[in-house]
Amino acid sequence: xxxxxxxxYSLTLGLLISFLVCGVSINDFKNTNKRINQNILTLSxxxxxxxxxxxxSLIISFINxxxxxxxxxxxxxxTKPLFYKISGTxxxxxxxxxxxxxxxxxxxxxxxxxxxxxxxxxxxLTLLFQQIIIxxxxxxxxxxxxxxxxxxxxPKEGLGLNPIxxxxxxxxxxxxxxxxxxxxxIIFSSSLSAVTQNYICKEWGQHIKKWVLVSWIFxxxxxxxxxxxxxxxxxxxxxxxxDPVENVSLMxxxxxxxxxxxxxxxxxxxxxxxxxxxxxIATFTLSMCGTFLVRSGILNSVHTFANDPAxxxxxLIFLFILISLSLVVFFLFHKENNKSKNxxxxxxRETSILINNWxxxxxxxxxLIGTVYPIFLDVISSEKISVGPPFYLRLIxxxxxxxxxxxxxxxxxxxxKSKIENKNSLIITFIVSIMLTFFIVKNLxxxxxxxxxxxxxxxxxxxxxxxxxxxxxxxxxxQSLAHFGFSLLILSILFNGILSSETITNMKIxxxxxxxxxxxxxxxxxxxxxxxxxxxxxxxxxxxxNGKTIELKPEIRIYNQPAIITSEADIKTTLLEDKFLVxxxxxxxxxxxxxxxxxxxxxxxxxxxxxxSFGGLMSLFxxxxxx
Amino acid sequence: xxxxxxxLIIITFLIFCFVIFYKGLDNLNTYAPKIKNTKSxxxxxxxxxxxxxxxxxxxxxxxxxxxxxxIWASWCVPCRTEHPLLMELSKNQSIKIIGLNYRDNLDNAKxxxxxxxxxxxxxxxxxxxxxxVELGAYGVPESFIIDKNKKILRKIIGPINKEILEEIKLxxx
Numbered sequence: 001x002x003x004x005x006x007x008x009y010s011l012t013l014g015l016l017i018s019f020l021v022c023g024v025s026i027n028d029f030k031n032t033n034k035r036i037n038q039n040i041l042t043l044s045x046x047x048x049x050x051x052x053x054x055x056x057s058l059i060i061s062f063i064n065x066x067x068x069x070x071x072x073x074x075x076x077x078x079t080k081p082l083f084y085k086i087s088g089t090x091x092x093x094x095x096x097x098x099x100x101x102x103x104x105x106x107x108x109x110x111x112x113x114x115x116x117x118x119x120x121x122x123x124x125l126t127l128l129f130q131q132i133i134i135x136x137x138x139x140x141x142x143x144x145x146x147x148x149x150x151x152x153x154x155p156k157e158g159l160g161l162n163p164i165x166x167x168x169x170x171x172x173x174x175x176x177x178x179x180x181x182x183x184x185x186i187i188f189s190s191s192l193s194a195v196t197q198n199y200i201c202k203e204w205g206q207h208i209k210k211w212v213l214v215s216w217i218f219x220x221x222x223x224x225x226x227x228x229x230x231x232x233x234x235x236x237x238x239x240x241x242x243d244p245v246e247n248v249s250l251m252x253x254x255x256x257x258x259x260x261x262x263x264x265x266x267x268x269x270x271x272x273x274x275x276x277x278x279x280x281i282a283t284f285t286l287s288m289c290g291t292f293l294v295r296s297g298i299l300n301s302v303h304t305f306a307n308d309p310a311x312x313x314x315x316l317i318f319l320f321i322l323i324s325l326s327l328v329v330f331f332l333f334h335k336e337n338n339k340s341k342n343x344x345x346x347x348x349r350e351t352s353i354l355i356n357n358w359x360x361x362x363x364x365x366x367x368l369i370g371t372v373y374p375i376f377l378d379v380i381s382s383e384k385i386s387v388g389p390p391f392y393l394r395l396i397x398x399x400x401x402x403x404x405x406x407x408x409x410x411x412x413x414x415x416x417k418s419k420i421e422n423k424n425s426l427i428i429t430f431i432v433s434i435m436l437t438f439f440i441v442k443n444l445x446x447x448x449x450x451x452x453x454x455x456x457x458x459x460x461x462x463x464x465x466x467x468x469x470x471x472x473x474x475x476x477x478x479q480s481l482a483h484f485g486f487s488l489l490i491l492s493i494l495f496n497g498i499l500s501s502e503t504i505t506n507m508k509i510x511x512x513x514x515x516x517x518x519x520x521x522x523x524x525x526x527x528x529x530x531x532x533x534x535x536x537x538x539x540x541x542x543x544x545x546n547g548k549t550i551e552l553k554p555e556i557r558i559y560n561q562p563a564i565i566t567s568e569a570d571i572k573t574t575l576l577e578d579k580f581l582v583x584x585x586x587x588x589x590x591x592x593x594x595x596x597x598x599x600x601x602x603x604x605x606x607x608x609x610x611x612x613s614f615g616g617l618m619s620l621f622x623x624x625x626x627x
Numbered sequence: 628x629x630x631x632x633x634x635l636i637i638i639t640f641l642i643f644c645f646v647i648f649y650k651g652l653d654n655l656n657t658y659a660p661k662i663k664n665t666k667s668x669x670x671x672x673x674x675x676x677x678x679x680x681x682x683x684x685x686x687x688x689x690x691x692x693x694x695x696x697x698i699w700a701s702w703c704v705p706c707r708t709e710h711p712l713l714m715e716l717s718k719n720q721s722i723k724i725i726g727l728n729y730r731d732n733l734d735n736a737k738x739x740x741x742x743x744x745x746x747x748x749x750x751x752x753x754x755x756x757x758x759x760v761e762l763g764a765y766g767v768p769e770s771f772i773i774d775k776n777k778k779i780l781r782k783i784i785g786p787i788n789k790e791i792l793e794e795i796k797l798x799x800x
C-alpha cells in the first residue's frame with residue numbers, strides 16, 4: 001500500500017525534475033562560464049534516485065504480494081518463489097518500462113560524470129536530447145502504463161506470472177538486454193549533440209567509443225541469454241527462430257556492430273563521419289521501433305504483453321517525433337568533412353571496414369524487410385503472410401562467405417594504403433581450410449560445393465585469428481578474440497545445422513521405440529507436488545548405436561496460477577553435443593508425444609558468443625588500444 | 628538542392644511508414660485463412676503408401692466422383708479423434724477418401740492404420756511436407772473436398788467433427 005504510493009509519487013517527481021533539468025540546462029547553455037552548473041548534476045542524481053525509489057517500491061510490492069497494486073495482481077501470486085516474485089517486476093509491460101526509465105536516467109547520470117573533459121555545450125546538449133527521450137518515457141509510463149494503479153476491493157490472490165517466464169535465464173535477460181538496448185540512447189543523444197556542435201572528430205570518437213562498446217557488450221550477452229532461454233524453455237530445440245522479437249534485438253545489434261567499426265576509422269582517420277552519425281541515430285531508432293513492434297501488439301510474439309492500442313499509438317507518435325528531430329538536426333547541421341573524402345585506397349583498413357558496413361546494412365535490410373513486410377502487406381492488401389527461417393537463411397547464409405573472407409583479410413591490412421603481407425602463409429592456411437572442410441563435409445551433406453566453400457571460409461577466419469592470437473602475442477587482442485569468437489560461432493551454427501537429428505513419436509509408458517540411430521525406452525512416470533505447480537517427470541532410457549545408454553527426465557509442469565501446462569525439456573550437455581528430450585501431454589490419451597533431438601556443438605554457440613563479448617570487454621579496458 | 632530532394636524522399640517515406648503502422652494497429656491479430664473457391668488441385672507425383680511406386684495426381688483423382696484429401700499422421704493426436712468419422716464416411720459410395728500421410732514414420736503409420744482401420748481408397752506419402760504446402764495446407768489434420776471438376780470446394784482446418792461430416796454428406800448428395 002505504502003510502497004505503492006511512494007512509487008507513484010517518486011515517479012511523478014522524477015518527471016518534474018526532467019523539466020527542471022531542462023530549464024537549468026538551457027540557462028547554463030547561454031552562460032559563458034566554462035564549467036557546467038553543479039545543480040545540473042545534482043538534479044540528474046536526484047532524478048535517478050527517484051526512479052530507483054519507484055523501481056524499488058514496485059519490487060517491494062511484488063515481494064509482499066501487495067495485490068492492491070494492479071501490476072502485482074496481474075503478474076504475481078503468493079505461492080511463487082521469492083526469486084520469481086522479484087524477477088516478475090520486469091516480467092511485464094509496466095515494470096519493464098520502469099526498467100527502461102531506470103536505465104535511461106542511470107546512463108545520462110553516468111555520462112555526466114564520465115564526460116568532464118568534454119566541451120560544456122556538447123555535454124549540456126546531450127543531456128537535453130536525453131531528457132526529451134526521458135520525458136517521453138515518463139509520460140508513456142504515467143499516462144498509458146502506470147505500474148502503480150490501485151485496485152479496490154483488494155483481491156486475495158494474484159493471477160500469477162506466466163510460467164514460461166519463471167526461469168533463471170529469463171530473470172536476468174531483461175535487465176542485461178536493456179542495458180544494451182536502452183544504452184544506445186546515450187549514443188543517439190550524444191551524436192545529435194555532437195552534430196549540432198560540429199564536434200564529430202577524433203576526440204569525440206574516442207569518448208563515445210566506450211559507450212558504444214558497453215552497449216554492444218550488454219546487447220550481445222542479452223540476446224544470448226534470450227536465445228538460451230528459448231532453447232531449453234520453449235521446447236523447440238532450436239536457438240534462433242527468426243521470431244519478430246528476436247529480429248528486433250538483432251537489428252540494433254547489426255547497426256551497433258557497424259558503428260563500432262566506423263568509430264575506429266573516425267578515431268584513426270577522422271573519416272566516415274556521416275556513417276557514424278547515421279548509424280548512431282539508426283541504432284536507437286531501431287531499438288525504439290522494436291519496442292513499438294513488440295509492445296503495441298501489431299506483431300504477435302512472446303513479448304507482446306498487452307494489446308492496448310493507446311500504447312501503440314503513443315510509442316508510434318513518439319518514435320516519429322524522435323526520427324523527425326534527428327533528421328532535422330542531421331540535415332541542418334551536419335557537414336561532411338570534404339578534405340578527407342575520396343582518398344580511400346582499395347587495399348586499406350578503411351576500405352575493409354566500409355565493406356563490413358555494407359554487409360551489416362545488407363543483413364539489416366533483410367531482417368527489417370522480413371519483420372515489417374507482413375505488416376505492410378496486411379494493411380495494403382489484407383493478405384496475411386508469415387516470413388519464416390527459409391527466407392532469412394536463403395538471403396543471409398550465402399553472403400556469409402564473402403563476409404568471412406573479408407574478416408580474415410581486413411584486419412591484416414594497414415591504414416591508408418597497404419599490401420597483403422605474408423601471402424604465402426595466408427595461401428597455406430586457405431588450402432588447409434579447404435582440405436579440412438572437404439574431408440569433414442563430404443559425407444555429411446548433399447550440397448557439397450556450397451557447404452565446402454562456406455565452412456572453409458569459416459575455418460579460414462578461425463585459423464587466421466587463432467594464429468594472430470597466439471603468434472602475435474595479443475598485439476591486437478580484442479579484435480582477434482572477437483573475430484575468433486565470430487568464426488567459432490559460425491562454425492558451431494553450421495555444424496549444428498548440418499549434423500542435428502530429430503525423432504518425433506508418440507509413446508505409451510513401457511513402450512520401446514526403435515529408430516535408425518538407436519532406441520528410446522519409456523520407463524515410467526512419477527508425479528510430484530510443488531508449491532506453485534504439479535509435475536509429471538518421465539524417465540527415458542536412450543541407447544545409441546554404440547550401445548551407450550543415457551537417462552533423460554523431461555518434465556511436464558501443470559501450474560496452478562495461471563493454469564498453464566509447460567514442458568520442460570531435459571538436456572544432457574557435453575562438449576560435443578546436446579541430447580535434448582521433450583514430451584507433451586496428449587489430452588484424453590495415454591500417449592505422450594516425444595521429441596528427441598541430438599544437437600552437436602550447442603555449448604560452443606554460447607561459448608563463442610561469450611568470446612565475442614569478451615573481445616569487446618578487453619577492448620574497453622585496453623587503454624592504449626591500437627596506438 | 629540535392630539535400631532537399633533527399634529530405635523530401637525520406638519524409639515521404641516516413642509518413643508512409645507512419646500511416647501503415649497506424650493502420651496496422653487497428654488490424655486484428657487473429658488469423659483467419661481464406662480459400663479461393665476457384666482453385667484447382669495441383670498436378671503432382673507422389674509415392675504410394677503400400678507399394679512405394681510413384682503415382683500421378685491425374686491418375687489418383689481419375690474417376691468422375693467427389694474426393695476428399697485428408698492430411699494425417701500417426702503422431703497427430705486430433706487425427707485419432709477424427710478417424711472414426713472418416714471410417715463412417717468411407718462407407719459412402721459417392722466419395723473417395725485420399726489419405727496424405729504427412730511427415731511420418733512409415734512403420735508408425737502402418738501401425739496406426741492396422742489399429743484404427745483404413746478409410747482411405749488410396750494413401751500417398753508426403754515425407755517432407757512439400758505436397759501439403761502445395762495444396763495450401765496449414766497443418767495436420769486438414770481435409771480438402773474436391774468436386775467432379777477437380778476444384779477444391781472446401782477446406783477443413785483441424786479435425787472433422789460430426790457437424791462437418793453432415794455438411795460433407797450434404798455437399799456430395
